[in-house]
Amino acid sequence: MARKTKAGNGQAGRSSATRERLLDAAERLFAQRGLDAVSVRDITRAAGASLGAITYHFGAMRKLVVAVFDRRMAPLTRQRLEALSAVEKAAGTGPLPLEAVLEAMFRPAVMEAMTGERAGVVFGKLMARSMMDPNPNLEKYIHSQVEPVIRRFDAALLRAVPELTPEDVFWRMHLLVGGLHQSLLMMDRKPPAGLPRLRLDAETYVRRFVAFATAMFRARLPKA
């Protein structure tokens, strides 16, 4: 059934039907139940593949986890950095517009989470959960993706709001990231009995979030 793969090496085949099904099933299950609550058998069963499929296509369960993240996160990182570059280019040597920088950071994430090819906020939930997860294997990968983003955006934010210290920028940035994840995660949980489910389209979501983020970055520290 070797349809697409040409590469000869045993288990690093870049694409195949079952390989994709495994990634899809794993992503969905991870988002639903959390990483640790999903077994190899759960995934292969959901993907209609045999037990050995994961070992064959990914070498080990660990690597499949990373692959699941990489498929969504690498493009996300790229989009963020490109958007920031565009903002920087537009600003020339002048001051960077704070709101545009924050939008470059958060729009790609919200779009990926809410309007990706997979319905619902599958990867958004997954991201939210995994940023908190102490899984050392995954933490290394995520850090490798997040680090350059944080670094570039922190620098840009320092240019946009020069009166803040680097530590302060770093801190506020993480606050916003945490807030984004929490709110994404909450989107598909049912609200506390009485409140209607908050149904925002992605565009409105982005605009609101950026507005809040901007307000938070402009807030002055208390005097003490």
Added chain:
Amino acid sequence: MARKTKAGNGQAGRSSATRERLLDAAERLFAQRGLDAVSVRDITRAAGASLGAITYHFGAMRKLVVAVFDRRMAPLTRQRLEALSAVEKAAGTGPLPLEAVLEAMFRPAVMEAMTGERAGVVFGKLMARSMMDPNPNLEKYIHSQVEPVIRRFDAALLRAVPELTPEDVFWRMHLLVGGLHQSLLMMDRKPPAGLPRLRLDAETYVRRFVAFATAMFRARLPKA
């Protein structure tokens, strides 16, 4: 070695030396490694107890998890509600001061996380991780604690910022909770190579966070 327990029932003893050691060890391990990565054997070994100790004192692993949370979270919930009541009483029938309401919400959590009896942000980390965790057993307990808090505070915030809709208040609140957790979690992770670790005392932390939160609640929605 029955020192304190009098109650006759086999396994609902309310306090004992090993029972406390189990809770302490479990809390620490959970915070370090995450709930799912800690086994009964890990905990009993760390607590210097025998394997059966958890079953004996808590009935089952599940219940120990809930007990770990309850020990910290029940007082936290109480403090929050009391602080809010004080704010409401001070305001009488007049408008509620936004900043005071937000402080009532977040000061107890930060204090618990940063100045609790256990050094470091042990429970803070644990909380942050577990809010995201889909563990259904725990989710039920956490929800039972969080629900009345959210309900009371949402009402208060509506009084404090009457121009916002209930959904909007709910949403901003969750954003802040997520931000708090992320920033707490980040406190004891080493910063990204270059930045000095952000070392804030709890009081400064609270004041800054409340300042940001206030700014975020005062932000107006974008026109669209």
Added chain:
DNA sequence: ACGCGGTTAATACGAGTGTATTAATGATAC
């Protein structure tokens, strides 16, 4: 027609899981 290589299927293995069971312990009440 034939085997060859990439893929899938089926099973086995050792390690680790939570809990139940049963025996030992040791302090306290009578």
Added chain:
DNA sequence: GTATCATTAATACACTCGTATTAACCGCGT
């Protein structure tokens, strides 16, 4: 001093986990 009872210790059990191993499968080039 001894019976009692809460606690601790030690072991057993049934189960699930990820991975390795081996055999079947099958389209394709020759």
